[in-house]
Amino acid sequence: METSKLQRIINWLIDGARSSGGPAEMIADVCEHLVEAGLPLWRFGIFIRTLHPEIFGRNFIWRQGKEVEVGTVDFEILDTPEFAQSPLRIVFEQGLEVRGRTDDPDSKRFPFLDDMRAEGVTDYVAMPMPFLDGSIHATSWTTRHPGGFSDDDIATIRAIMAPLARVSEIVSLRRTAAMLLDTYVGNRAGARILGGQIRRGHTDTMQAVIWLSDLRGFTALSDRLPAETVVEILNHYFDCQVASIREHGGEVLKFMGDGLLAVFPIDQYVGDTAHVCSRVLEAARASRASVDALAIPVGEVVERFRFGVALHVGSILYGNIGGGNRLDFTCIGPAVNLAARLEKIAGRVGRTVVASEGFANSCRQSWRELGEFPIAGFSQAQRVYGLAEEAPVVMA
Structure with missing residues (x-):
């Protein structure tokens, strides 16, 4: 040459x-x-x-x-x-x-x-x-x-x-x-960070469905099983949710012990709230089925699991929050706080899937009103809804 x-x-x-x-x-x-x-x-x-x-x-x-x-x-x-x-x-x-x-x-x-x-x-x-x-x-x-x-x-x-x-x-x-x-x-947050949105205070307001879930009985599980086994269980448990969340248009923002926070953005110009909420509920049902089917042998016992997920729709602040040179790309706002409170209520009433009034009104499914509950930090009690197909389960 x-x-x-x-x-x-x-x-x-x-x-x-x-x-x-x-x-x-x-x-x-x-x-x-x-x-x-x-x-x-x-x-x-x-x-x-x-x-x-x-x-x-x-x-x-x-x-x-x-x-x-x-x-x-x-x-x-x-x-x-x-x-x-x-x-x-x-x-x-x-x-x-x-x-x-x-x-x-x-x-x-x-x-x-x-x-x-x-x-x-x-x-x-x-x-x-x-x-x-x-x-x-x-x-x-x-x-x-x-x-x-x-x-x-x-x-x-x-x-x-x-x-x-x-x-x-x-x-x-x-x-x-x-x-x-x-x-x-997450993919959306990653694209924003790579695109230069890296300074503390760089945030956007976004309309989204918030998904907050956790594993029932996790504290007792952690107390009686080796740490390595608990990690294995958590990985399998999160697998039951992450695939469904991503498949239905959501983004997992963080894992918090046994908790999972995800968001499903709503296009403010298209006005597709009902469609997004419907897909979120599909993801919740798919995750419920996957968790119900999850069975992990531990010694001579086969461990089975239950989880709860709270669904809410509202405005969130999405972006960089933190201190010094350690930042976290996350979402905050009253809507996130309400979702967190609803998830705790789901455990109290023995439900897998609960929704806020805003989510239930946007997703016309067979909901059953579970009552009004006082919510810490909110001036008014909030109506909470559960799926009519679910019967309450009392946790031992």
């Missing part, structure tokens, strides 16, 4: 590959530029490890004439025979370059290359892509060219690795930041 053509590609990467719209497009552009400059590339893969509790990494696969395939791999892959016999395992664990010419008998040690050989591949190179933090990521390069990659081709691939690594690291860091924010503060 001509030095000038290679240098133009390197300079383009160093400049941030600005003409590309995103990671997949950037990878396609890199590969196509290299092919135009003379590299006999047929397939390229880039594998980026992620900082995510469930996802080991992401992969992008480019083939000539096809769109880039984007996928994710979970941690279970580390225990598979395929990974144990993969060239990428050597790259990830040892940071070494691995080459496998398909006409070389030694390449038989990598079953993956049998698939490549069947597709007409003549040469394969896997190269480490180190980031500045010392983590090792990987790329793979294959060709169908007779005789495989030349020495000049390998030199070109090695020359492109450093600038490719820098751009990939920048993209990866931004995605990691977004994923961590999504994981720990």
Whole structure:
């Protein structure tokens, strides 16, 4: 490859590959530029490890004439025979370059290359892509060219690795930041923080449905079971709610011991309060069914669980609150306070789902008025509603 053509590609990467719209497009552009400059590339893969509790990494696969395939791999892959016999395992664990010419008998040690050989591949190179933090990521390069990659081709691939690594690291860091924010503060809050809403006092007023729930009998449970078992139970218990909340348009803002606070934003311009409340109630029913079905063996006993959730609709203040340089992205306001009080009432009356008068009026379901209750901090007693389908349960 001509030095000038290679240098133009390197300079383009160093400049941030600005003409590309995103990671997949950037990878396609890199590969196509290299092919135009003379590299006999047929397939390229880039594998980026992620900082995510469930996802080991992401992969992008480019083939000539096809769109880039984007996928994710979970941690279970580390225990598979395929990974144990993969060239990428050597790259990830040892940071070494691995080459496998398909006409070389030694390449038989990598079953993956049998698939490549069947597709007409003549040469394969896997190269480490180190980031500045010392983590090792990987790329793979294959060709169908007779005789495989030349020495000049390998030199070109090695020359492109450093600038490719820098751009990939920048993209990866931004995605990691977004994923961590999504994981720990929620997707909407994460997007706001990443967008620059980071100063204390940066808040917005939002109309929303508030969901506040907790696990019945949690204090007694914590007292009689080992802490590790309690954590396991809580994780399973929260799984029963989080999937339903997100599926129905909500965002989990925080976990507070066994408590969960979530919000379901209401579009003030569309005026979709009734629709949002209906979806929230669907999520509550789905969560109730999941918790009812939850059974965790602990020793010789199978633990079963009950929970309560309070639903209210109102105006909340949503944003950064805290002290010094330690902030929390959360929501506050009288509506949140009322939801918290209603959740306690749910436990007193033995109900799983209770709603405020405002929520019940917005969601025309089969509600039964449970009475008026004095609420601490509120000048007037509040009407509380329960689902007609539920019978009160007295907790032992």
